Amino acid sequence: MGTTGFKLGVRSAAFALALCGMSHAADRGKGPVSRQSIESKIEYCLICHGTSGQGFRGYYTMPRLAGQQPQYIENQLHAFKEGRRLNPIMQNVVTGISPGMIQPLAEYLRSLNAAPHGGGPTEGAGLGKRIFEVGLPDANIPACAVCHGPDARGTRQIPRLAGQLYWYVTKTLTNFSRERGQRGEDSSGIMAPVARNLSPAQISAVAAYVSSLR
Ligand code: HEC
Numbered sequence: 001m002g003t004t005g006f007k008l009g010v011r012s013a014a015f016a017l018a019l020c021g022m023s024h025a026a027d028r029g030k031g032p033v034s035r036q037s038i039e040s041k042i043e044y045c046l047i048c049h050g051t052s053g054q055g056f057r058g059y060y061t062m063p064r065l066a067g068q069q070p071q072y073i074e075n076q077l078h079a080f081k082e083g084r085r086l087n088p089i090m091q092n093v094v095t096g097i098s099p100g101m102i103q104p105l106a107e108y109l110r111s112l113n114a115a116p117h118g119g120g121p122t123e124g125a126g127l128g129k130r131i132f133e134v135g136l137p138d139a140n141i142p143a144c145a146v147c148h149g150p151d152a153r154g155t156r157q158i159p160r161l162a163g164q165l166y167w168y169v170t171k172t173l174t175n176f177s178r179e180r181g182q183r184g185e186d187s188s189g190i191m192a193p194v195a196r197n198l199s200p201a202q203i204s205a206v207a208a209y210v211s212s213l214r
């Protein structure tokens, strides 16, 4: 991690985008947020999530946020705030985010275009691709592409998986129902049965496959 490497000049186009989101947020009465407070918050997010939002493999794997669907990010930030999704680090982080900040942060993160981190195992690549594209009907596992899209880029509340870190995807699928949907049914209920039916070897294969996609 180290230095944040956050350069305003280079990213001004993305900021223009983020600021559009900001005025909408203010319009909806969520309270005005200063450009400076958004900038410093983004800088804070990228300390953990990588200088280009590419994620970071450390003692605790930091997920990629670059290119993520804004509606998914917004939903997850609310989920941490409301205790629907459990994670001590992010539940602490969201206490410092005001409602008006969420949309500009999500729009900014979508604009980042990091290359995949790589590093997942290669031996299950064929199986991973098959699970993603056609599923395993005999094991009651649907094709991931049906919901996450043929390029794994997601849509609205369905997350992008392309380029997501292998270690994070593995952990997330393994622990899915222990971390999400903690206050009754929410958007995670769509994904929970899929995660439950995957074996550890299948999880590893499909996680390696999506982590390699751009
Ligand atoms: C201290 C480190 C840290 C900081 C700072 C931080 N995060 Fe996180 N974030 C994490 C960790 C760790 C996770 C993984 C949680 C898990 O395993 O479920 C995470 C997960 C997330 C997720 C869910 C990703 C997914 O794919 O489901 C979002 C969205 C997110 N962070 C947004 C932010 C935003 C926006 C900021 C800045 C306001 C931020 N984070 C700051 C550590 C951090």
Ligand code: HEC
Residues within 6 Å of the ligand: 063, 075, 131, 132, 141, 142, 143, 144, 145, 146, 147, 148, 157, 158, 159, 160, 161, 164, 169, 172, 173, 180, 186, 187, 188, 189, 190, 191, 194, 206, 207
């Ligand atoms: C019926 C639609 C559907 C199918 C099929 C589906 N997913 Fe999902 N997936 C979702 C939704 C919706 C979410 C967001 C859940 C939430 O809000 O917590 C999600 C979330 C995820 C996440 C969490 C991402 C993150 O950043 O934390 C992973 C990983 C994932 N899916 C992998 C898969 C894999 C692998 C497959 C195929 C075996 C698959 N999904 C099939 C709908 C689906």
